[in-house]
Amino acid sequence: MKCLLVAGGEVDLKQLDEIYSSIDDLYVIGADRGGLILYENDIRIDRLIGDFDSLSEEEKKAVFDYVTDQTIEKLIPEKDDTDAEHALRYALSLNPEEIIMLGCTGTRMDHTLACIRMLKLAADAGVRACILDKHNRISVVKGSVLFSKENQFGKYISFFPYNDSAVVSMKGFKYEVEDFSLTADVSRGVSNELMDEECKVSIKNNDYIIVMETRD
Numbered sequence: 001m002k003c004l005l006v007a008g009g010e011v012d013l014k015q016l017d018e019i020y021s022s023i024d025d026l027y028v029i030g031a032d033r034g035g036l037i038l039y040e041n042d043i044r045i046d047r048l049i050g051d052f053d054s055l056s057e058e059e060k061k062a063v064f065d066y067v068t069d070q071t072i073e074k075l076i077p078e079k080d081d082t083d084a085e086h087a088l089r090y091a092l093s094l095n096p097e098e099i100i101m102l103g104c105t106g107t108r109m110d111h112t113l114a115c116i117r118m119l120k121l122a123a124d125a126g127v128r129a130c131i132l133d134k135h136n137r138i139s140v141v142k143g144s145v146l147f148s149k150e151n152q153f154g155k156y157i158s159f160f161p162y163n164d165s166a167v168v169s170m171k172g173f174k175y176e177v178e179d180f181s182l183t184a185d186v187s188r189g190v191s192n193e194l195m196d197e198e199c200k201v202s203i204k205n206n207d208y209i210i211v212m213e214t215r216d
Contacts, residue, residue: 012102031083116131154214159189
């Protein structure tokens, strides 16, 4: 099973439709305003999570009427996590093969950054997860990770340490390094490219890195 988690940021509707129509065993979660996006595009909602403070009463009624009461998990606005984080933790509890997150980027940079940081929850759980929009595919990884030209998202791939630094080796890329200390205060990891059919990144010391695959 794979999970599709839709939050309330910007969503490319063509991308949403392609994901929904191409994956058979898909569990769909709407986080707050993401539920409205799913409803407006006639996409099944298996779980609706949020405090729903971003919806008007009319919008809320339309979305709630679209699902069963058992599908809805109402949160209080005064909570310690965002609706998206709560939804991600719920998705992880299902032990999925993969989690695809839409609506996590847009004008609210605070929410975008929070969503990127929370991808570590999936890395710790050993579950593949990514934030996806029209121009980016973002993940948090540790250990050894393979990237292939066949499955690459865009021309460029950038690497950032999740914490202050990470020791990485990169093979098969345009810019290769061996046991390089990638630090948060430099842009050394930006705009690399895959050269071999299969490329490998190795991360030492149980560190984490943020991977951003981008297209213009």
